[in-house]
Amino acid sequence: MTVDTVDRAVTLPGALEFIGRCAGYACVLLGAAWLAWPWSLAPTAAVTLMATGALIWSWWHPASFGRASGCLRGWIWRRAIVRDWETVCARCGLAEIEVPAVRRSRVAFPHVELQVRPALGQTISDFEGAAEAVRSGVGASRVRVEACGTRDVLLTFTVGDPLRLSFDARPAAALEQLDAVPMGRREDGLEWRLAIGPHTLVAGSSGSGKGSVFWSLAFGLAPAVHSGRVQLHGIDLKGGMEVLMGRTLFTTTATNAAEAVAVLELLVGWMRERAQRYAGQVRSHVPSVDEPLHVVMIDELAALTAYCPERDLQRRAETAINLLCSQGRAPGFMVFACLQDPRKEVIPARGLFTQMVGLRLKDLSETSMVLGETAVLSGAHCHRIPRDMPGTGYVLPEEGGHPIRVRAGFASDRAIREVADRFATSAAVPIVVPDPDPQDRPRRTRSSEVAS
Numbered sequence: 522m523t524v525d526t527v528d529r530a531v532t533l534p535g536a537l538e539f540i541g542r543c544a545g546y547a548c549v550l551l552g553a554a555w556l557a558w559p560w561s562l563a564p565t566a567a568v569t570l571m572a573t574g575a576l577i578w579s580w581w582h583p584a585s586f587g588r589a590s591g592c593l594r595g596w597i598w599r600r601a602i603v604r605d606w607e608t609v610c611a612r613c614g615l616a617e618i619e620v621p622a623v624r625r626s627r628v629a630f631p632h633v634e635l636q637v638r639p640a641l642g643q644t645i646s647d648f649e650g651a652a653e654a655v656r657s658g659v660g661a662s663r664v665r666v667e668a669c670g671t672r673d674v675l676l677t678f679t680v681g682d683p684l685r686l687s688f689d690a691r692p693a694a695a696l697e698q699l700d701a702v703p704m705g706r707r708e709d710g711l712e713w714r715l716a717i718g719p720h721t722l723v724a725g726s727s728g729s730g731k732g733s734v735f736w737s738l739a740f741g742l743a744p745a746v747h748s749g750r751v752q753l754h755g756i757d758l759k760g761g762m763e764v765l766m767g768r769t770l771f772t773t774t775a776t777n778a779a780e781a782v783a784v785l786e787l788l789v790g791w792m793r794e795r796a797q798r799y800a801g802q803v804r805s806h807v808p809s810v811d812e813p814l815h816v817v818m819i820d821e822l823a824a825l826t827a828y829c830p831e832r833d834l835q836r837r838a839e840t841a842i843n844l845l846c847s848q849g850r851a852p853g854f855m856v857f858a859c860l861q862d863p864r865k866e867v868i869p870a871r872g873l874f875t876q877m878v879g880l881r882l883k884d885l886s887e888t889s890m891v892l893g894e895t896a897v898l899s900g901a902h903c904h905r906i907p908r909d910m911p912g913t914g915y916v917l918p919e920e921g922g923h924p925i926r927v928r929a930g931f932a933s934d935r936a937i938r939e940v941a942d943r944f945a946t947s948a949a950v951p952i953v954v955p956d957p958d959p960q961d962r963p964r965r966t967r968s969s970e971v972a973s
């Protein structure tokens with residue numbers, strides 16, 4: 522599904538939205554035609570018509586408008602960068618021998634790529650050293666420096682920011698394939714989709730917008746929850762403030778450590794039972810109403826794995842999470858967890874999470890812990906995400922390549938309640954926490970025993 526369909530799915534009835542978009546296109550085209558024949562009618566009227574069209578278009582369909590206007594903005598940026606290249610090199614210490622020649626330039630908004638040939642005696646390290654000065658000289662928000670072929674250097678400038686404005690999270694239209702779920706937007710204008718299957722860890726400081734990533738996944742899976750192909754299990758040890766807001770989406774919920782362990786151990790039991798049934802019959806699970814995909818959604822994982830005062834519950838929770846993460850994928854069990862502090866002491870099983878989302882993090886070392894050093898060198902700068910852009914982060918594409926900057930939609934309390942009402946699950950299972958086994962209780966010694 523594309524961004525277009527996500528937008529259409531929720532803002533307005535499809536036909537109305539289509540008419541609005543066509544009106545926008547029509548005004549822009551009419552205005553352009555008008556400008557091309559200025560002798561026939563006043564250019565002012567043409568400009569006004571085009572501006573009106575652009576306004577209508579951006580209002581009714583911001584995603585496609587952003588893509589179209591991005592081409593124009595990228596072209597303007599490329600011209601400016603190439604025009605100022607000599608001056609920037611001279612000021613940033615890259616023109617001491619001679620100005621590195623621009624061999625090729627390309628726009629893939631919001632990126633502008635410059636392939637340059639270093640002067641004799643220059644190396645890629647010179648460009649890496651001057652990168653920050655060149656970035657600010659050009660006016661880009663980020664720059665990535667990498668080798669291109671045997672001699673050239675590729676500079677990728679990020680200009681403008683299509684993720685700057687926040688947008689609302691929306692439930693997906695019915696999902697045919699449950700392999701990836703729409704979560705929000707990518708900076709290249711495409712839809713951000715999270716692969717379903719790999720266990721996912723979302724790391725972000727307090728206030729970085731983990732809640733919006735959490736609910737974007739729940740919204741994305743909501744139609745499949747309603748149809749019974751997916752069952753969500755919500756664990757929220759912050760008193761249930763997040764999960765209980767959308768209670769009816771979840772098959773089970775846990776708001777304290779004992780309930781969390783009960784949910785996790787129940788799931789481990791289901792996972793083992795399913796794996797035994799599949800043994801020798803099925804190698805990979807396909808979600809269906811009879812055999813749903815189970816997604817365990819944990820808000821603040823550290824409350825379970827590091828800050829839980831009851832040691833026994835913490836140990837059991839860790840064991841269950843490790844089992845689900847290491848054996849759950851094939852029989853259809855997925856763990857999705859959010860946490861603030863990504864250190865190994867806090868989350869010993871970090872390596873079992875194979876899909877990472879890095880939101881705003883405290884420093885470079887935290888970013889490296891979450892996404893890896895290579896991703897940091899390729900431009901994943903979670904520690905530089907501004908505070909006023911919650912829900913923004915970096916992900917590594919499954920197919921490999923450079924990290925992608927993404928933003929999840931904002932899920933208001935009202936939207937969560939509406940989605941939970943509309944897509945309620947019919948498979949709710951109450952969680953009963955068993956009383957502690959009497960044999961596990963410390964035994965009181967009878968006075969007669971002492972006497973003997």
Ligand SMILES: Nc1ncnc2c1ncn2[C@@H]1O[C@H](COP(=O)(O)OP(=O)(O)OP(=O)(O)O)[C@@H](O)[C@H]1O
Pocket residue numbers: 687688725726727728729730731732733861911912913928929930931932
């Ligand atoms: N995608 C978004 N767009 C705009 N605002 C957002 C978005 N996501 C979150 N916010 C706002 O940012 C603030 C922090 O968000 P949120 O509570 O989700 O952060 P958090 O990472 O879960 O923090 P904590 O770990 O402290 O609970 C909230 O006020 C919320 O309204």
